[in-house]
Amino acid sequence: MTLQYNLLDEPLIRTRLIANGQPRAYSLPGLLVALVHDEIRDFPALRPHQRHPWHAFLVQLAAMALHRLGADEPFRTEGEWKAALLDLTPDHPDGAAWCLVAPHDRPAFMQAPVPNGNVDAWKNVIHAADELDMLVTSKNHDLKSARMRQAKVDDWLMALISLQTQEGFLGAGNYGISRMFGGFANRPAIGIVPKGDWGQRWKRDVRTLLANRASVVEHHGLQDKDGVGLLWLEVWSGESSRSFASLDPFYIEICRRVRLTLGDHNQAIFAITTGSKSARIAADQRNGMTGDPWTPINTVEGKALSISSRGFDYRLAAELMFGAKFTRPIAQIPVTSDGAKGLEVLAQGVTRGKGKTEGYHERRIPISPTVHKMLLQQQRxxxxxxxxxxxxxxxxxxxxxxxxxxxxxxxxxxxxxxxxxxxxxxxxxxxxxxxxxxxxxxxxxxxxxxxxxxxxxxxxxxxxxxxxxxxxxxxxxxxxxxxxxxxxxxxxxxxxxxxxxxxxxxxxxxxxxxxxxxxxxxxxxxxxxxxx
Incomplete structure (x- = not known):
């Protein structure tokens, strides 16, 4: 099997531009440059429940790459970004770890290598991108599944990131992510959104992560140097878990054993999956307290926030904004560079239950200039x-x-x-x-x-x-x-x-x-x- 769909070189990510609403596709380095210039209005392949996983992935990835090279501001050229991303995967200079399809004994994007490349026992075959996605789509609860049989490459990309970075427990062999409180919880997100579009928020959060890296390392016992950042690079047999203490503070995880492949004559993409005997990251005792930049922590109960079917109603939203019950994540902490006008706090999350979902929730909370000033001065x-x-x-x-x-x-x-x-x-x-x-x-x-x-x-x-x-x-x-x-x-x-x-x-x-x-x-x- 040859390398296919290389995100570093091929324009596989569809967007619409702010300037004229016209479509334009980018490679991953090209997209990061466009975000620097705040040129992106939206992503046609992106479904509402995938918005935060996609934003978080782009922020964590950029922050990791910048820190590794000692940079404190985003790069401005595709060449710099490509080199930085390849530097995150030094054992794979041909870019295999950034390809959606690669030999099964090698890493592919968000897909761990299989021991000896042997997938003969992997019996679960998925032909639709949305069927691969997390529970919200895969079980017909909020969105009908298996509709994307003519999916584009970035449909698979978004589904893969959604599955690997926000899925929970779904029966024996199907473990969830570390960044949530328990397998039946969820990964809610809350953070400040400055005036502008995708790029403005992305740049703000990248700078926030870089500025708070040392604090996250200290408070959560993570690795400042040589920590594991991209969990899909290592061979995973499904038999053991990676120690939480060995991770980079900006780590991007995977929770499922999945491989994308191609049909006969390199036709349509499909996925094969199998279970595991343990979670990818050993973090059960942490109760979701992992240093996630967007997840509030319930300081009274010592666990990450998990939203109910009520979502971010005014009671919870008021507590998250101004109360003392939760420790606010770093993405929610205001800074002077936010500006005083046009600010919002964005709260997002998918409510999960035992084998079901209770909806995607999103709320935008306006921040007036005086409120912003009081928050800056910690006058809550x-x-x-x-x-x-x-x-x-x-x-x-x-x-x-x-x-x-x-x-x-x-x-x-x-x-x-x-x-x-x-x-x-x-x-x-x-x-x-x-x-x-x-x-x-x-x-x-x-x-x-x-x-x-x-x-x-x-x-x-x-x-x-x-x-x-x-x-x-x-x-x-x-x-x-x-x-x-x-x-x-x-x-x-x-x-x-x-x-x-x-x-x-x-x-x-x-x-x-x-x-x-x-x-x-x-x-x-x-x-x-x-x-x-």
């Missing part, structure tokens, strides 16, 4: 206080709305024992509360930024409370059509629900700021007109 106390007050207020409003909706659906009854409420009533109320919370979630950080930026934050906070009360009442009134319709019962149920809602708004134990405002007699401060 006020930010955390404002965020927590808002989280609690939304929770209180949702609770009040739920009780009012239940009163409506229950015909105006005031049951003393919540267990007496019919299950069907609880379910209908829960659906409405969910829609209310989703609306508040969507505006949470924009509204928070408004308060932080204002010279009269108390007034801004009060206006937000009043507008939230109005939105909650709109939800309650919209439920009238689903409540009792018989004439007398209808009026009783609606009146009781509205009465409970308005009384709750004036309860100083629940929402004291709003309650004190509404109880002032001199001005009509009702959040909305009452409806009969």
């Amino acid at each position: 106390d006020r930010l955390a206080k404002v965020a927590e007050e808002r989280v609690q207020a939304i929770g209180q409003m949702a609770y009040l709305l739920r009780n009012s909706v239940i009163t409506l659906f229950d015909g105006g009854k005031q049951r003393s024992n919540p267990s007496d409420i019919p299950e069907s009533t609880n379910k209908k109320a829960a659906a409405l509360i969910k829609s209310f919370e989703q609306g508040e979630d969507a505006r949470f950080f924009n509204a928070l930024n408004d308060e932080i930026e204002s010279e009269t934050p108390d007034e801004v906070h009060l206006r937000w409370l009043l507008s939230m009360a109005e939105r909650a009442e709109v939800v309650l009134i919209s439920a009238f059509t689903a409540g009792p319709q018989a004439c007398e019962q209808r009026y009783r149920a609606r009146a009781a629900a509205l009465s409970r809602f308005h009384a709750g708004l004036r309860n100083s134990k629940a929402l004291p700021v709003l309650a004190n405002h509404l109880r002032q007699p001199s001005i009509d401060k009702e959040p909305a007109h009452e409806h009969a």
